[in-house]
Amino acid sequence: MSAEIIDGKAAAATLRARVGELAAGFAADTGRKPGLAVVLVGEDAASAVYVRSKGKATVAAGMASFEHRLPADTAQEDLLALVDRLNADDAVDGILVQLPLPEGLDADAVLQRIDPDKDVDGFHPVNAGRLATGLNGFVPCTPLGCLMLLKERLGDLSGLNAVVIGRSNIVGKPMAALLTQASCTVTVAHSRTRNLAHHLAGADIVVAAVGRANFVSGDWIKPGACVIDVGINRTDDGLVGDVDFASAASVAGAITPVPGGVGPMTIACLLRNTLVAAHRRAGVALAADAI
Numbered sequence: 673m674s675a676e677i678i679d680g681k682a683a684a685a686t687l688r689a690r691v692g693e694l695a696a697g698f699a700a701d702t703g704r705k706p707g708l709a710v711v712l713v714g715e716d717a718a719s720a721v722y723v724r725s726k727g728k729a730t731v732a733a734g735m736a737s738f739e740h741r742l743p744a745d746t747a748q749e750d751l752l753a754l755v756d757r758l759n760a761d762d763a764v765d766g767i768l769v770q771l772p773l774p775e776g777l778d779a780d781a782v783l784q785r786i787d788p789d790k791d792v793d794g795f796h797p798v799n800a801g802r803l804a805t806g807l808n809g810f811v812p813c814t815p816l817g818c819l820m821l822l823k824e825r826l827g828d829l830s831g832l833n834a835v836v837i838g839r840s841n842i843v844g845k846p847m848a849a850l851l852t853q854a855s856c857t858v859t860v861a862h863s864r865t866r867n868l869a870h871h872l873a874g875a876d877i878v879v880a881a882v883g884r885a886n887f888v889s890g891d892w893i894k895p896g897a898c899v900i901d902v903g904i905n906r907t908d909d910g911l912v913g914d915v916d917f918a919s920a921a922s923v924a925g926a927i928t929p930v931p932g933g934v935g936p937m938t939i940a941c942l943l944r945n946t947l948v949a950a951h952r953r954a955g956v957a958l959a960a961d962a963i
């Protein structure tokens with residue numbers, strides 16, 4: 673069997689175009705563009721690339737982009753003061769602090785300072801709680817992108833067995849919550865899981881977010897399963913995912929590549945969340961199925 677390759681770049685381009693149409697409608701209705709503020713602290717090379725891409729994509733979708741670059745030795749109080757200013761700024765609908773932060777800064781305290789209704793990354797504990805209890809909040813962009821790719825490929829996910837490998841607050845836990853809401857039977861596996869192959873043998877859906885290059889072997893995958901690879905690992909062989917692509921692609925029904933799978937959906941979902949934030953803050957209706 674040879675898996676269908678799920679084209680995350682194409683799906684992201686479609687989503688960004690739809691966000692652009694709706695952002696134009698929002699601007700026409702309210703006289704202002706949805707605004708996203710991105711904060712980058714320090715000089716991490718990959719983070720700088722992601723922040724640049726976010727700024728470009730924001731402007732391309734007809735939204736206002738506010739970029740704040742701070743030196744690596746920024747004091748915690750100064751970073752918190754910037755977040756306070758962005759919370760109070762009416763032109764800013766969404767706030768994002770790029771992770772990881774340089775050593776010495778308390779990321780949890782910074783994320784908790786963001787107004788939950790501007791938390792388009794969905795990392796604030798209030799939004800984690802809203803997701804866990806089925807309330808309307810903001811869902812972290814990477815798992816939201818994974819869910820969209822899964823629904824596009826599989827349609828109704830109800831009753832399917834899903835294994836999420838990884839239990840981070842940013843991907844694993846919200847992914848498990850989203851799949852539970854979609855009526856999947858969800859197993860969360862992690863570094864202490866015994867006999868991962870046994871769990872994967874019954875999985876119709878596999879979401880790999882362990883951060884270990886080529887960790888999931890194709891031998892463990894159920895024939896025909898849909899495999900979503902969240903990993904982005906830089907190795908001597910270039911960028912690879914958490915799934916051993918060659919062996920998994922010969923067994924799976926569908927699989928995301930790295931690069932070009934989940935990654936592009938992360939930024940497209942950030943634009944989507946910013947658009948939703950703008951509508952909610954302005955009290956302008958956005959149909960549930962609009963995006």
Ligand SMILES: Nc1nc2c(c(=O)[nH]1)N[C@@H](CN(C=O)c1ccc(C(=O)N[C@@H](CCC(=O)O)C(=O)O)cc1)CN2
Nearest residue numbers: 722768769770771772793813931932933934935936938
């Ligand atoms: N505040 C946040 N920080 C971080 C997040 C996040 O969602 N919010 N996620 C990651 C980084 N990230 C966005 O910020 C991100 C990572 C990867 C991609 C992407 O498109 N990757 C490409 C490959 C790019 C490459 O060559 O490096 C792909 O997979 O095709 C987009 C966004 C951590 N920090």
